[in-house]
Amino acid sequence: MLDFTTDTFDHGVSSKATEQAPVNDQVLLDAYSNAVIGVTERVGPAVVRVETGPKVRTPGERGGLGSGIVISPDGLVLTNSHVVGSAKEIRLRDIEGVVTDARVLGVDPDTDLALLRANGARDLRYASLGNSKTLRRGQLVVAIGNPLGFESTVTAGVVSALGRSIRSISGRTIEDVIQTDAALNPGNSGGPLVSSKAEVIGINTAIINGAQGICFAVASNTAQFVLSEIIRHGYVRRAYIGVSGQTAPIPRRHAVLAGVDNKMGALVAQIEPDGPAAKAGLLPGDVVIKLDGVEINGVDDLIRVLDRDRIGKILAMDVLRMGRLRAIDIHPIERKPAGR
Structure with a gap:
């Protein structure tokens, strides 16, 4: 009698848990989706496509392509220095297809960052830089950019590791780099890595060819330092x-x-x-x-x-x-x- 009651009780709990599991999973999935959707709707309009090179090109001539994030309503844009390079002509294309010429305010190859200003732009949609020191491993992050020329692409993942070091194009080590598994491809460079609070906590900068889910972003605190130095001096003092x-x-x-x-x-x-x-x-x-x-x-x-x-x-x-x-x-x- 006792054994029968125990078996019945266990079976009842198991069945109830099985019935409730899909409901709980759906709630979690909806929360995750809503977080990504919310971030995309708030930050997406501030992400621009960065095009370099002449508007009219001769046969075989190629221009550069990357991403950028508007960080002020008067048209300050953060991107990678390797996206800008030594280009004399730079254009920004927003989510609505509006194209604006831009000029370089300063570049810092040591952190692979560049600051641009959109010419004559005012009251632009922009995103705020967050505090990258508050990040935790496993935290949800969203990457927005133009990978391989596909505009306004959104990928999501987590912070895989913090405090990484990678080599910049100048040979200097970039410290305090964020590692993420949010899918990145060529063209994502210079785009934002965004937290669930819709704050930019990194500037996507590098991928490891041949590896999946190993991507890097320059921390927003580093970007804030570079930004202030360029605005004040035109370059970063070292x-x-x-x-x-x-x-x-x-x-x-x-x-x-x-x-x-x-x-x-x-x-x-x-x-x-x-x-x-x-x-x-x-x-x-x-x-x-x-x-x-x-x-x-x-x-x-x-x-x-x-x-x-x-x-x-x-x-x-x-x-x-x-x-x-x-x-x-x-x-x-x-x-x-x-x-x-």
């Missing part, structure tokens, strides 16, 4: 010491002799004449292991430390020279972008 080098291992015996913990450092290969490094007495073959109190375990660390806050300051640098530790004072200067 410190410069006049060396080229590579990441190299530190022989164990050298580390023990010098009393340091570094296993890797930034090996100086070349030094620019009359640059800050040359004036400080740095020599080819020196291995930088610390700068301004920050441990240097490679070229990327050295580049990261040389930010705008260290321009014009005298910094303490520790280097290994022939296995012996040396302390050098160095005076970084402002690095001027090409063409200035």
